[in-house]
Amino acid sequence: MLKHLILPVALLGATAAQADEGQWQPHQLLQLKGELKRVGIAIPAEKLADLAKHPMSAIVSLGGCSASFVSDAGLVVTNHHCGYGAIQRNSTAEHNYITDGFLAKTRAEELPGGPNTLVYVTDKVENVSARVLKGLDNKMSGIERHEAVERSIKALIAECETDKMYRCSVPSFHRGLEYYRIRQMMIRDVRLVYAPSDKIGNYGGDVDNYEWPRHTGDYSFLRAYVGKDGRPADPSPDNVPYKSKDFLVVSAAGLKNGDPVLLAGYPGRTSRYKLPSEIRYARDSAYPAKVAELQADLDVIAASTQGSAADAVRYASVAKGLHNVMKKTRGLLDGFARKDIAAVKDVQDAEFRAWYAKQPRAPQALLAELDAVIAADIALSNEEFGWSVATNSDLLKSARTVYRLALENGKPDAERESGFQQRDLTFIKARLNRLEQSYVGAVDRARFGAGLQRYAKLAPAMHVQGLDALLPAADAVPALYQSSQLGDTARRLGWVGQDAAAIAAAPDAFLQLAVKLHGVAMSLEERRKEVDGQLERVIPQYMQAVIGWKESQGKPVYPDANSTLRVTYGTVAPYSPRDGISKGPFTTVEGIVEKHTGKEPFVAPAALIEAVKAKRYGLFKDPVLGTVPVNFLTSADTTGGNSGSAVMNGHGELIGLNFDSTYESITKDWYFDRDITRAIHLDIRYMLWVMKEVDHADNLLKEMSIKYPKK
Incomplete structure (x- = not known):
């Protein structure tokens, strides 16, 4: 249109x-x-x-x-x-x-x-936009649209990876306006x-x-x-x-x-084309919460590794990565304070909407739809942040990975969730194996327990629907680690390829917790697909209009x-x-x-x-x-x-x-x-x-x- x-x-x-x-x-x-x-x-x-x-x-x-x-x-x-x-x-x-x-x-x-x-x-x-977007219908629900796009992408990847020396991907550009297949x-x-x-x-x-x-x-x-x-x-x-x-x-x-x-x-x-409302959410809510969470997690790691050179070496890479993200996030907040980028974007957004209103063939309902899907995205992002705080444990992540892999293995490969197909097995094993160099039970236990305590104090909007009643109490965390063998690399990897029933029946405390939390995790994932599908329907139309507006001013246009x-x-x-x-x-x-x-x-x-x-x-x-x-x-x-x-x-x-x-x-990611x-x-x-x-x-x-x- x-x-x-x-x-x-x-x-x-x-x-x-x-x-x-x-x-x-x-x-x-x-x-x-x-x-x-x-x-x-x-x-x-x-x-x-x-x-x-x-x-x-x-x-x-x-x-x-x-x-x-x-x-x-x-x-x-x-x-x-x-x-x-x-x-x-x-x-x-x-x-x-x-x-x-x-x-x-x-x-x-x-x-x-x-x-x-x-x-x-x-x-x-190669540009594969036509193949990815073929057959999409605006009458589809968000999840139907998202899964249709995912099916097309998985087919394009499978076609590209017939020669196993290559790894292929189909990322979107301009927030879903174009798709390119990349062979590496x-x-x-x-x-x-x-x-x-x-x-x-x-x-x-x-x-x-x-x-x-x-x-x-x-x-x-x-x-x-x-x-x-x-x-x-x-x-x-x-x-x-x-x-x-x-x-x-x-x-x-x-x-x-x-x-x-x-x-x-x-x-x-980067986020150069995001709306003022998205900037304000990052500035006023998401980034402050992220900084507080990163600092708290770093403090726990520092306290837990103090006095042990071996433990400090094991967590050196983890801590370095968290410190880097922390400094960047604080820099973004300082940058937002130094220059009101949201206000700059307000002016640009007003100019764009005025230009858009004058386009005779432009569907004027688009911008109202845009504001609605952005609001839904922000609301769900709050819950996703809460989930990350509540599940801050490498053993729990490992348990969830092997259980989800077992469930996905029961489907034909093309129907499995991206990230759990046969092509992903090497990467899954690598992630599980990586803990050999970056895991200490006492440190992970401290991070998980502290994360649960912080989650309990989060604002209600950051609590995940249906999760709170399923989580262990912070004082019950030590018993979970005593009743789990996933800290051992061989045992952890040994669950790869096992069927879901065997994992569900296992006496391992973290595998049991992963099974217990799976329904809530899937609900969160399905709600994300619904929101993403709506974003994938509306945002490309918006981006196409923004590109037209910028081109009319002779301004650079890059994804x-x-x-x-x-x-x-x-x-x-x-x-x-x-x-x-x-x-x-x-x-x-x-x-x-x-x-x-x-x-x-x-x-x-x-x-x-x-x-x-x-x-x-x-x-x-x-x-x-x-x-x-x-x-x-x-x-x-x-x-x-x-x-x-x-x-x-x-x-x-x-x-x-x-x-x-x-x-x-640092704020160049936005402006x-x-x-x-x-x-x-x-x-x-x-x-x-x-x-x-x-x-x-x-x-x-x-x-x-x-x-x-x-x-």
Whole structure:
């Protein structure tokens, strides 16, 4: 009904972008040739749009982080915090690679990354919107519509995965207006090659997280292995390094203020097109509740692991992830307080609705329907938050997983819920196995008991329908753990593949609790499908109208981030966070020494401090700064998931790794403010300098193709 309002979706992005805003699908770059040329990107847009050509063929996903190949032998560079799971997995109190760092001098010394460390190589993207949306009827209920879409998606995935070397997905773009099928080669034998000490890789810790100036060497190296036939294979000593078709040349020439950058990776989620009511819900309710919950959970973990180095190592990755989410969420709240984004969106929304009212063929009932489905979504989100607080136990999650898997196994594979099909079995086992490295019974017991106490105090709107009467009392939690064997990895995995009746009859306390809670969980899930189905009916119509409105103003149109491959660009740039303060775009190794106190998190390795004081800068000395740069700022448009993204110069050479944003930039997930939005990157010269002068990773320096500056 809205097709007369806008340009065809295939032409989205044809208008000139403003500032450096935009997380573009590669194919959209063909319409941005002028912008790329303006910024100073010399690579033809045709090459950037082609996933089979350099440099895009070297960009990979780690399933939550981004990375890139830097040799033809499957060597992958990413952030230290992206390799943290593999580092922590191989660490013990006696051999703590988190604090000591790790370097494999030979390939035989490389360590297994574990079943959750994967490399995804995207090789094909195709628009399948017509097939997903075919046959949908506005008379359908929300759940009928949602399940029809899911059936189409599962069929498209099954068709794509006939060759088992590929993992396929069909994410939506523009909140359900378009669907693309994405094919990725999934490499599942990935090994840890090198990671500096966290005194380098996480220098400044949570204190400096999202802050500028920053002095963090946030990098690590992995290697992808495949079978001798070149196809992905289960981990085996017989596997060989993956022969990556393309890899990035590393440039030690560096950058200066104003230079262009091109950034490619897999940004997670943004909310640029959400309504003012959704912003206010996040600002006034969802985020404050999230911050309180995260802090409470972190306090329990800290108290429960205190005095035990082994327990602290086991929960290091969990705590690090929670701290990162906490800092970002607090940054969002501070950003909302600093600039009333909801008020900005109010103005935009009023302008849009006025424009929309003048469109002769536009169904005017749409906006009222939109407001209603958003309200329903918010109400259900409150209950879903309550569920997460009440069920904060790894053993309970494991029990629920094996029981749900058993129930789904009783159906034909195509009719099983997404996430519980045969294709998902490896991932389910990996999640259950992961507790081997990140579970302590006493800690999980404390988290669950405290979560139940917090749930009891939540507002009534956050209590899940039918749940309260089924939950154990907090003082009954210790007995549950005493009557469960799911803490043992072999027993936990042993329930995979068992039938539902056997699980329901098991004397294990957590399996019994999972069975008891299943009906409420399914009710919550079905209500979510109903709401999502209504959102999938209304939101795409709204988005199509918004696109038409934005196109009429010549404004950029790109989809919200959804963990798919995107390209952004910008320039090295300083910024002013507030009146009278200007922050430059580079930090240097001298700043590390200045911050060094000898107390966490500002403890720099002695070898690094000595090298700085001796001014052993070599080829990595910046001619303008007179020293080695550590981190730098650009105006590139990034978000979570872009961690580890390749930052390239105008010729496609690797000159940095994205790892963070400034604190003032965190609200860019909702609103891009070109004056203060800055991404923080590791300068590749610092990485190379540490590898040479501190960690002596000469074998890797030799393996990479490095372009050094002319003398």
